[in-house]
Amino acid sequence: MAELPPFQTLIDEHATAVMAVLRGAVGREGAEDAFQETFLAALRAYPGLRDARNLRGWLVTIAHRKAIDFHRARGRAPVPVAAVREEPVFDPEPTDGAIWTAVAELPPKQRAAVTLRFASDLPHEEIATALGCSPAAARRSLHEGLKRLRKELV
Amino acid sequence: MTPTTEARDMKKSIKALRERAAAEGLLDVAYATVDSPFGTLLLAKTPRGLVRIGLPTEDAQELLTDLAGRISPRVMEAPAGLDEERRELEDYFAGRRHDFELPVDWQLSHGFLLRARQGIAAIPYGETRTYTDLARSAGNERAVRAAGSACSRNPIPLVVPCHRVLRSDGTLGGYAGGLEMKEGLLSLERHP
Numbered sequence: 001m002a003e004l005p006p007f008q009t010l011i012d013e014h015a016t017a018v019m020a021v022l023r024g025a026v027g028r029e030g031a032e033d034a035f036q037e038t039f040l041a042a043l044r045a046y047p048g049l050r051d052a053r054n055l056r057g058w059l060v061t062i063a064h065r066k067a068i069d070f071h072r073a074r075g076r077a078p079v080p081v082a083a084v085r086e087e088p089v090f091d092p093e094p095t096d097g098a099i100w101t102a103v104a105e106l107p108p109k110q111r112a113a114v115t116l117r118f119a120s121d122l123p124h125e126e127i128a129t130a131l132g133c134s135p136a137a138a139r140r141s142l143h144e145g146l147k148r149l150r151k152e153l154v
Numbered sequence: 155m156t157p158t159t160e161a162r163d164m165k166k167s168i169k170a171l172r173e174r175a176a177a178e179g180l181l182d183v184a185y186a187t188v189d190s191p192f193g194t195l196l197l198a199k200t201p202r203g204l205v206r207i208g209l210p211t212e213d214a215q216e217l218l219t220d221l222a223g224r225i226s227p228r229v230m231e232a233p234a235g236l237d238e239e240r241r242e243l244e245d246y247f248a249g250r251r252h253d254f255e256l257p258v259d260w261q262l263s264h265g266f267l268l269r270a271r272q273g274i275a276a277i278p279y280g281e282t283r284t285y286t287d288l289a290r291s292a293g294n295e296r297a298v299r300a301a302g303s304a305c306s307r308n309p310i311p312l313v314v315p316c317h318r319v320l321r322s323d324g325t326l327g328g329y330a331g332g333l334e335m336k337e338g339l340l341s342l343e344r345h346p
Contacts, residue, residue, distance in 0.1 A: 003223065005219060005222060005227070006222040006230075007227055007228050007230055008229055011168060011171075011230070015164060015167070035167055036167070036170060036174060040178070043230075046227055047226060047228060
């Protein structure tokens with residue numbers, strides 16, 4: 001069993017970073033909810049966590065799962081319009097939602113790298129820090145993730 | 155947005171998180187600090203009751219890490235969750251309260267030490283016992299040394315008033331919070 005620090009330490013040391021990542025990923029309005037969901041999910045899973053070496057990376061990964069949930073939910077949500085057209089129209093699946101669904105199905109490292117790069121707009125060095133790997137490895141995860149998305153979506 | 159607004163928003167977010175964690179039963183150990191005439195105390199409780207009081211001489215971070223290992227790593231600061239504990243202690247230091255009514259979680263004590271500490275909890279306000287008395291009441295008159303560690307490593311000092319246990323010759327013995335604090339508490343109880 002890993003020696004886990006008190007959960008409060010994670011809040012004290014990483015809450016600001018997690019909030020910043022979420023603001024980047026889902027915008028200021030969605031960030032508050034996603035923040036709650038992220039830390040609650042972390043708190044639920046915490047006693048079973050086996051590796052305490054990269055707690056920030058772990059939190060950021062959860063944050064990105066929550067950001068993806070947010071985008072998927074929004075992709076499916078109805079968009080308000082000023083007036084409803086009378087004739088029936090072809091209503092395609094929102095492309096944004098489809099992309100995020102595909103992103104959600106990527107392996108964890110690739111998924112995190114893609115979200116961090118495109119939703120949070122983080123440079124490779126910061127993705128590496130968040131994931132707890134080298135910049136080269138972060139670049140590789142991103143590359144692999146994009147390759148897979150291209151194959152699935154095109 | 156200014157940094158102060160940012161900090162205030164973060165405080166609000168963390169407060170909301172704490173409330174949801176408590177509502178979902180995820181707050182295994184909640185803690186808060188309280189001022190005392192002897193310095194800052196750290197109070198920790200589980201859903202069952204008060205489990206640990208840290209004296210001013212103890213390192214807070216070390217204490218919380220220890221609780222994370224022994225009880226659960228789901229340890230969160232929760233000032234409002236310990237209002238009752240804080241109030242009773244403040245009343246005690248002001249001389250207004252002689253008996254604590256807080257629920258206690260005894261999970262950090264076992265066997266002889268548990269019996270000895272429950273014996274300490276029954277010593278009335280303003281009275282004292284000896285380590286030998288304590289060993290006897292816990293079922294083993296010769297276990298005076300063990301009675302000593304029931305006091306010196308008492309997880310819930312003050313509420314389990316180990317400061318009321320003295321040596322047979324009437325001298326103070328020891329106290330985890332320092333002898334000055336032990337003396338101060340005894341004197342508070344003599345002249346409330």
